[in-house]
Amino acid sequence: MIEVGPTRRIENLSLARQAIEVSADGRVVMPGFVDSHTHLLFPVPGTPCGDPEASLHSLRATTSTQLKMRASAYLQAMVRHGTTTVEIKTGCGTANDAEMKILRVIAELQKEPPEVVSTFLFRPPPISDIRGQSPERPWRHVSSEFLPRISRRGLIGFADLAWHEFTNQIRFQSTEWAAWPTGYLQVARSLGLGRKLHADGERLAGAIAAAVQHHATSIDHLEHATAGDAAALGQSNVVVTLLPCASFYEEERYAPARAFVDAGAPLALASDFNPRRSPSLSMQTVVSLACLRMGLTPEEAISAATINGAYALGRGELVGSLECGKLANLLLLNVSDYRELAHSLGANLVRMVMRRGEIVYEEGRVGPRPVEDLRPLW
Secondary structure, eight states: OOOSSSEEEEEETTTTTEEEEEEOTTSEEEEOEEEOOBOSSSSOTTSOTTOHHHHHHHHHHSOHHHHHHHHHHHHHHHHHTTEEEEEEEOOOTTOHHHHHHHHHHHHHGGGSSSEEEEEEEEOOOOGGGSTTSOTTHHHHHIIIIIHHHHHHTTOOSEEEEEHHHHHHHHTTOOTTTTHHHHHHHHHHHHTTOEEEEEEOSSOOHHHHHHHHHTTOSEEEEOTTOOHHHHHHHHTSOOEEEEOHHHHHHHTOOOOOHHHHHHHTOOEEEOOOBBTTTBOOOOHHHHHHHHHHHSOOOHHHHHHHHTHHHHHHTTOTTTSSSOOTTSOOOEEEESSSOGGGGGGOTTOOOEEEEEETTEEEEEOOOOSOOOGGGOOOOO
């Protein structure tokens, strides 16, 4: 419960309905950010861009403990910038050992302050890597064996598909190509998993049709979308997740956010955090870029980074807004007007972060440490 006035009384539902008082005088109180699209664990930092084999080799050479420590540092930085719910994708193609390694680490990260949502991202292997085998074989293996296995173990909530890699590799040479992603998405649905699609290539018609047909929770990227694509998605319930930081770092075109909003498509924003190609951990930066480069208003961008992001992860009934019955995931910002988020690129405005009614981060003082806090070396 949040009372009107300079002091907000916030009820902690997770601790036997105890209550604490937090001064919010002169500050903005808003929902915690929901980052619904990240690549937090793969590829590994330091590997060359565009070299999946090097990334896979580096992942296998890195211990699970090292992966967890690095990911924990990322997640804590995200919390300090106001993120209270984070999605983490896999993405090692058909390397089941590497995928399992990532999924086990994600499971261990559930104890971190932000809520962590796990997504299996299937990247179809290049045709040249199949070495004379049927190009359908990797799809059949993932759909009939690996995806059911990790679903039964409760390791994932979503099944994602790198559509652009599929279309680039197949190049429509096979008349049976359409059956492969359809089978994958049908299996995911039968297992009770949410469906997602990566659509950062130029061929979007097939991805959009598949997302609508298979009731995908979200379709992401869409930098090459047209007004017609926006209109098609505006007639569906598929959440459109746009990633302005990816365009900023890659110096590529930005997705037509205004067209999606005008078409009535539900719009979410996410960081696309990738330590190699999109290393921004701050959803505040995402909101600023969406306003500065994509034509969104502060209200639209904040909604896309909170409640719509929550729906992109199937969490809209629990998080993403400040309402009775929802988890108390909220922020205090060091500004008196939420619209300042639109032009605070690179700044961290967060004063305090609360998750499930518990304070998990509070801004510290700046200055020399008191002498009594310093321990002598002898």
